[in-house]
């Protein structure tokens with residue numbers, strides 16, 4: 365599929381909503397602490413006010429069960445984190461972790477990340493965007509559903525501040541190559557540069573914990589590719 369064909373489907377969803385029932389603990393978290401952490405996707409927020417301080421804001425797209433986001437937020441108390449996930453039981457699991465561990469520097473949108481990026485984030489605002497183990501959409505006819513596509517890179521370019529970064533990791537080599545090529549293409553990108561010293565991938569930085577999907581991939585013998593692009 366050519367770039368222009370991909371761009372004729374900019375609204376194709378990058379996810380399928382998985383069924384899954386909340387555990388008792390997750391349901392309690394939904395009932396009791398949802399409003400403490402979850403933001404309303406129909407509202408516009410002043411994030412400094414929401415977090416009660418002005419700190420660099422890192423967005424994580426598709427945090428899954430939230431364990432790696434909770435760990436990063438705990439280890440980096442000077443940063444604010446905005447987690448976005450469409451899978452409700454995953455949101456509930458993260459709520460439990462935040463509450464149990466007293467983590468204050470995370471807020472959540474239970475919503476499509478592209479829509480939040482486009483409509484709820486000021487231009488040149490984000491210090492970082494994380495995308496760890498996005499759905500790989502392995503079959504060729506499904507590649508158009510991959511979240512990293514030219515229209516996504518254009519939004520990233522707008523929303524990252526100067527010096528901000530985009531960090532993706534995947535255990536699917538074809539997607540890793542596809543992301544590097546889309547991120548480097550002058551058609552979609554005029555402000556992001558690859559930070560890799562050998563020009564392609566980066567070693568996993570210390571701040572990124574292993575994620576649930578990554579561990580599953582590692583058990584299956586998969587490789588892992590991290591790529592980090594910086595906004596200049």
Ligand SMILES: C[S@@+](CC[C@H](N)C(=O)[O-])C[C@H]1O[C@@H](n2cnc3c(N)ncnc32)[C@H](O)[C@@H]1O
Pocket residue numbers: 378379425426427428429448449450451454475476477478495496497498499500511575576577578
């Ligand atoms: C393969 S899982 C990886 C989860 C987690 N990052 C990990 O590594 O364990 C991808 C996640 O991204 C979420 N997702 C995909 N597209 C999304 C979108 N447009 N907005 C929000 N979440 C999305 C899915 O619901 C799923 O939970």
